[in-house]
Amino acid sequence: MPKPALPADYELSLSIDGWQYDADDSSNGHVWRSDEHECSVGVYDNIGSISVRVTDDRVDGFASYEELERIDYDRDRRDGVLLEGIDAARGWMGETDPAAWAHPEVCEAVFDAPVGYTLETYYHENREAIVYYRREGADDGVDIDVRGSDGPEGLSHANAPYLYVHEWRGSGNATVALAPWTEAHGPGSKHPDITPVVETPSECGLEVAVTMARRWAREYADKEIDTDASGQAALERWSA
Structure with a gap:
């Protein structure tokens, strides 16, 4: 996508205290990135405002970022406001080392995948969080007709490619289930493609749900569960 045009005589700062300008970034913004810490700062033209x-960068979804500043503009002030946004980004990067920033709503427990699985996608949206872990060695296709005669009840650890964790972010209610593919119809659907594998406590939140997913996966593996993984201690407060 085209970048917001800069004045002809303007020179971007290519390196700012650990943040490096990414000339290959394909978004519609000017982006500085820290590959080591998997985060980025961008200045975007939203047609009527600069954000x-x-x-x-580990997370997908519309809530994967924090907005540091948004400046509205009239058409004839667009160039000046764009430079204001770049100055704001440069000032923030000058004060914030990449290692010092963490998204306050991203759940670190998600990145410690259950044994036998690898993290495929973590969607962080305004209303929900959705995580897909892919089973190691899983085939690309699914033989179970989850939308036909078999139903999602036909999914098992042996044939389901994905372990699915979902949280409604407002309530904290969560689901741990098997899924036949990513973008599966989840708990909000009249005809879900998933089949739950554990009963999660009401309002337990994503961290506890991920821990329960790890415990479920442990039943099918020969490895010990990682007791130091993020989120493990959180399950204790839900014990009877």
Whole structure:
């Protein structure tokens, strides 16, 4: 996508205290990135406003970033406001080392995948969080007809490619289930494609749900669960 045009005589700062300008970035913004810490700062033209955002690049979804500043503009002030946004981004990066920033709503427990699985996608949206872990060695296709005669009840650890964790962010209610593919119809659907594998406590939140997913996966593996993984201690407060 085209970048917001800069004045002809303007020179961007290519390196700012650990943040490096990414000339190959394909978004519609000017982006500085820290590959080591998987986060980025971008200045975007939203047609009518300039926004400055810092993003957790490990995460997908519309809530994967924090907006640092948004400046509205009239058409004849667009260039000046764009430079204001770049100055704001440069000032923030000058004060914030990449290692010092963390998205306050991203759940670190998600990145410690259950044994036998690898993290495929973590969607962080305004209303929900959705995580897909892919089973190691899983085939690309699914033989179970989850939308036909078999139903999602036919999914098992042996044939389901994905372990699915979902949280409604407002309530904290969560689901741990098997899924046949990513973008599966989840708990909000009249005809879900998933089949739950554990009963999660009401309002337990994503961290506890991920821990329960790890415990479920442990039943099918020969490895010990990582007791130091993020989120493990959180399950204790839900014990009877």
